[in-house]
Amino acid sequence: xxxxxxxxxxxxxxxxxxxxxxxxxxxxxxxxxxxxxxxxxxxxxxxxxxxxxxxxxxxxxxxxxxxxxxxxxxxxxxxxxxxxxxxxxxxxxxxxxxxxxxxxxxxxxxxxxxxxxxxxxxxxxxxxxxxxxxxxxxxxxxxxxxxxxxxxxxxxxxxxxxxxxxxxxxxxxxxxxxxxxxxxxxxxxxxxxxxxxxxxxxxxxxxxxxxxxxxxxxxxxxxxxxxxxxxxxxxxxxxxxxxxxxxxxxxxxxxxxxxxxxxxxxxxxxxxxx
Amino acid sequence: xxxxxxxxxxxxxxxxxxxxxxxxxxxxxxxxxxxxxxxxxxxxxxxxxxxxxxxxxxxxxxxxxxxxxxxxxxxxxxxxxxxxxxxxxxxxxxxxxxxxxxxxxxxxxxxxxxxxxxxxxxxxxxxxxxxxxxxxxxxxxxxxxxxxxxxxxxxxxxxxxxxxxxxxxxxxxxxxxxxxxxxxxxxxxxxxxxxxxxxxxxxxxxxxxxxxxxxxxxxxxxxxxxxxxxxxxxxxxxxxxxxxxxxxxxxxxxxxxxxxxxxxxxxxxxxxxxxxxxxxxxxxxxxxxxxxxxxxxxxxxxxxxxxxxxxxxxxxxxxxxxxxx
Numbered sequence: 001x002x003x004x005x006x007x008x009x010x011x012x013x014x015x016x017x018x019x020x021x022x023x024x025x026x027x028x029x030x031x032x033x034x035x036x037x038x039x040x041x042x043x044x045x046x047x048x049x050x051x052x053x054x055x056x057x058x059x060x061x062x063x064x065x066x067x068x069x070x071x072x073x074x075x076x077x078x079x080x081x082x083x084x085x086x087x088x089x090x091x092x093x094x095x096x097x098x099x100x101x102x103x104x105x106x107x108x109x110x111x112x113x114x115x116x117x118x119x120x121x122x123x124x125x126x127x128x129x130x131x132x133x134x135x136x137x138x139x140x141x142x143x144x145x146x147x148x149x150x151x152x153x154x155x156x157x158x159x160x161x162x163x164x165x166x167x168x169x170x171x172x173x174x175x176x177x178x179x180x181x182x183x184x185x186x187x188x189x190x191x192x193x194x195x196x197x198x199x200x201x202x203x204x205x206x207x208x209x210x211x212x213x214x215x216x217x218x219x220x221x222x223x224x225x226x227x228x229x230x231x232x233x234x235x236x237x238x239x240x241x242x243x244x245x246x247x248x249x250x251x252x253x254x255x256x257x258x259x260x261x262x263x264x265x266x267x268x269x270x271x272x273x274x
Numbered sequence: 275x276x277x278x279x280x281x282x283x284x285x286x287x288x289x290x291x292x293x294x295x296x297x298x299x300x301x302x303x304x305x306x307x308x309x310x311x312x313x314x315x316x317x318x319x320x321x322x323x324x325x326x327x328x329x330x331x332x333x334x335x336x337x338x339x340x341x342x343x344x345x346x347x348x349x350x351x352x353x354x355x356x357x358x359x360x361x362x363x364x365x366x367x368x369x370x371x372x373x374x375x376x377x378x379x380x381x382x383x384x385x386x387x388x389x390x391x392x393x394x395x396x397x398x399x400x401x402x403x404x405x406x407x408x409x410x411x412x413x414x415x416x417x418x419x420x421x422x423x424x425x426x427x428x429x430x431x432x433x434x435x436x437x438x439x440x441x442x443x444x445x446x447x448x449x450x451x452x453x454x455x456x457x458x459x460x461x462x463x464x465x466x467x468x469x470x471x472x473x474x475x476x477x478x479x480x481x482x483x484x485x486x487x488x489x490x491x492x493x494x495x496x497x498x499x500x501x502x503x504x505x506x507x508x509x510x511x512x513x514x515x516x517x518x519x520x521x522x523x524x525x526x527x528x529x530x531x532x533x534x535x536x537x538x539x540x541x542x543x544x545x546x547x548x549x550x551x552x553x554x555x556x557x558x559x560x561x562x563x564x565x566x567x568x569x570x571x572x573x574x575x576x577x578x579x580x581x582x583x584x585x586x587x588x589x590x591x592x593x594x595x596x597x598x599x
Contacts, residue, residue, distance in 0.1 A: 006395045006396055006397050006398070010392060010395060010397075013392065014392065014393075014397075014403055014406075017389065017406070017407060018403070018406040018407070020464070021406050021407060021409045021410050021464075021468065022406070022409065024410075024413075024418065024421045024422065024425070024464065025409075025413065025421075027421060027424075027425075027432070028417070028420070028421045028424075031424060043435070044430065044431075044432045044435050086316045086317065089313040089314075089316075090313060090314045090316070090317050092313075093310045093313050093314050094314065097306075097309075097310040098306075098310075099307070099310040099311060102310070105314065108318075109317060112321050112325065112326075114517070114518075114521060114585075115325060115326070115329065116329075116521055116525060116577075116578060116581050117324075117325040117326075117328070117329055118525055118527075118554070119329060119332060119525070119554075119557075119574040119575070119577055119578050119581075120325065120326075120327075120328030120329035120330075120331070120332050120574070121328070121557075121558075121561070121574070122328070122332055122335055122342075122561050122567050122570050122571045122574065123327070123328035123329075123331035123332055123335060123571075124324060124328040125342070125561075125562075126342075126567070127323075127324075127328065142320075142324065143320065143324035143325070144320075144324075145316070145320050146316050146317045146320050148317070148321070151314075151317055171306070174302065176302075176305050176309070177305050177306065177309035177310065177313075178309065178313075181313075202412050205414070206412075206413075206414035206415065206416075208414065208415055208416050208527075208528045209527050209528065209554075213558070213562055223414075224414055224415075224416040224417075227414075227416040227417060227420060228416055228531075228532060228537065228538070229538065230420075231416075231419075231420055231423070231532055231535065231537065231538075232535065232536065232537050232538030232539060236423075236427075236535050238424050238427075241420045241423075241424075242420060242421060242424065244420075245416075245417040245420045245421060248414060248416070248417050249413050249414065249417050252412050252413065252414070253412075253413075255412075256405075256409065256412050260401070260404075260405035260408070260409075261401050261405070263405075263408065263412075264401065264404045264405055264408055264472060267408070267469065267472050267473065267476075268404075268472055268473070268475065268476035269476070
């Protein structure tokens with residue numbers, strides 16, 4: 001199968017698939033640049049109009065979008081940094097340290113990925129109320145400080161790149177576990193740690209369900225929560241909604257354009273080994 | 275950075291103390307023995323406190339008359355479950371959940387399989403095509419839902435406009451059960467097909483080539499090879515995607531919730547007649563709009579059982595189907 005050469009028909013089909021991938025984003029930008037009245041015409045618009053700035057301004061007037069952007073950024077950056085640090089440490093331990101129960105504990109880590117924790121939101125909400133965390137950003141940060149994906153991903157990275165001999169040598173020299181990690185483990189996996197950071201940033205940026213529940217849409221929204229507010233006005237204002245959506249996807253698209261190769265590689269690697 | 279690099283390289287060259295003092299050795303032993311547990315502990319702590327404990331505690335809450343704001347009003351045994359089984363809204367949400375799950379997952383995974391097979395042919399610019407199919411997956415559900423809400427608008431939506439060309443009258447996508455399920459499934463498919471295709475592609479690339487070569491010599495068609503070599507060879511990945519899509523697909527929330535323009539005002543009812551309210555939406559409505567935590571927890575726990583059951587059934591079903599050569 002692999003040897004079969006790809007013909008023009010195949011490329012044509014892939015172009016169509018690609019168009020389907022990109023079109024909703026393009027269209028959201030088109031609508032965001034139009035006056036609402038144009039959207040009431042028979043033929044849907046296909047080219048940008050001149051109202052982008054006006055619609056974006058309306059987004060900032062309708063909801064506190066700056067605050068939402070800022071909150072999303074704080075949340076996503078904190079979650080990313082914490083997953084990188086804690087995930088690399090745990091991944092290093094699972095890949096390169098010897099301790100009792102290591103393999104079974106790692107299986108537990110993998111198993112937790114299958115647990116539908118979303119179904120525990122009621123007690124989780126109560127817990128946050130007891131902590132007096134409702135409406136605060138730590139309520140959305142702390143539960144995802146470290147996820148199974150980060151551990152799995154960094155373990156894989158350490159397996160592939162951290163040389164056993166260097167670890168042994170460092171240990172013989174009397175380096176503590178943490179020093180060994182810092183001087184031998186971490187430098188070797190820095191590229192994979194960076195990809196993990198970007199990946200986690202995007203996931204946290206896009207999160208919707210839990211922030212919707214535990215944040216105050218008027219007081220402490222993230223971008224996704226602000227979008228849901230835009231979507232539920234008295235009448236459906238598509239230019240406004242999609243101007244907001246376009247703004248909300250900009251950061252992830254920027255990351256994706258920069259790192260698509262690594263992200264694709266990461267997903268495909270995980271597939272074979274997981 | 276340079277300093278760090280030098281130090282790293284200097285590590286193996288440093289001198290080995292010929293006889294370490296006993297105290298340092300003890301410390302060293304302690305370190306080697308316990309530090310690993312210390313550095314994997316955060317994961318288990320976070321998962322335990324914010325993942326497992328709430329999920330298990332949900333079962334306990336479901337046995338109580340528990341109000342989100344006023345707190346626990348007392349143990350009621352299985353009363354919530356009795357009420358749930360005669361609650362038409364629950365059965366409706368269960369039906370919608372299963373229907374949306376089937377409509378979005380089955381075509382999605384088949385399409386992903388086909389797309390992966392195409393991406394597995396000798397393509398130019400592989401990285402470009404792969405990135406292209408993955409793109410939808412990094413877009414937030416909230417943003418996707420808003421765009422597709424426009425696509426499936428009754429009067430000015432682009433889908434109805436296109437259907438007009440083939441002589442289909444405008445469909446009120448939000449009003450009808452089947453139409454709304456199709457629309458919501460489309461969003462899910464758009465976001466996940468490419469991702470699953472990449473998982474399949476990765477698996478396909480590790481299928482030994484000579485299997486295809488000998489089949490070609492035997493005169494097998496490409497179609498035949500796909501079903502009797504490729505699919506059985508990537509069975510573990512197929513099983514993995516079936517299980518993860520089951521777990522995710524049965525917990526749909528954002529897509530159907532935001533498909534309803536009245537989401538904020540109407541208690542997350544999923545349409546005027548609850549025609550696309552899923553179980554997670556119903557759980558959300560009961561818990562966070564009507565503050566009936568006990569009942570909401572009951573829905574959650576039932577959904578947990580449904581997820582478990584369907585995941586197991588799908589796992590064994592797929593294993594049987596994909597295993598046949």
